[in-house]
Amino acid sequence: MDEESDLEREMTRMPRTTDRRVEPDCAPLPACPANSDPLLQLQYEAQPPSGPGAVRCAGYPRELAMRGIPVVCTACRARRDWLLINQSRHVWVRCRCSNQWLEPEITRADFDAMLTGPHLTSYPSLEQAMVALGFDGAFSGSYLE
Numbered sequence: 001m002d003e004e005s006d007l008e009r010e011m012t013r014m015p016r017t018t019d020r021r022v023e024p025d026c027a028p029l030p031a032c033p034a035n036s037d038p039l040l041q042l043q044y045e046a047q048p049p050s051g052p053g054a055v056r057c058a059g060y061p062r063e064l065a066m067r068g069i070p071v072v073c074t075a076c077r078a079r080r081d082w083l084l085i086n087q088s089r090h091v092w093v094r095c096r097c098s099n100q101w102l103e104p105e106i107t108r109a110d111f112d113a114m115l116t117g118p119h120l121t122s123y124p125s126l127e128q129a130m131v132a133l134g135f136d137g138a139f140s141g142s143y144l145e
Contacts, residue, residue: 055126056086058114059133064093066105075099083135085126086111094130098137 073095091106123129
């Protein structure tokens with residue numbers, strides 16, 4: 001009996017690895033004032049989101065390596081085709097199977113360097129962006145090119 005209790009105590013002291021799902025804090029973008037001029041509303045909608053609550057996403061179809069070690073999804077073992085999500089100084093990596101994790105190795109400067117296209121698409125929410133880009137789990141197990 002003592003051996004079992006010693007083993008149980010030892011197991012509770014052992015560090016455990018868990019796959020914690022960390023979601024970015026999504027603050028809603030401020031709305032354009034109601035009953036405003038349609039031209040002002042169009043100008044407001046055309047501006048890229050900014051400020052501390054702004055969330056930006058970028059697709060990354062290639063393999064991603066942190067310090068020479070390739071990134072692999074812990075849920076489906078995918079090795080490429082990521083969605084990088086940036087809010088403030090944090091960057092999350094999201095797989096097509098909808099597994100997502102905070103990646104402290106990718107800085108905001110790294111994220112900004114990955115934004116190469118001049119065309120930006122704005123979505124009303126992060127959830128709608130993930131659905132539109134195919135990172136909501138619907139394309140789990142497949143690579144889209």
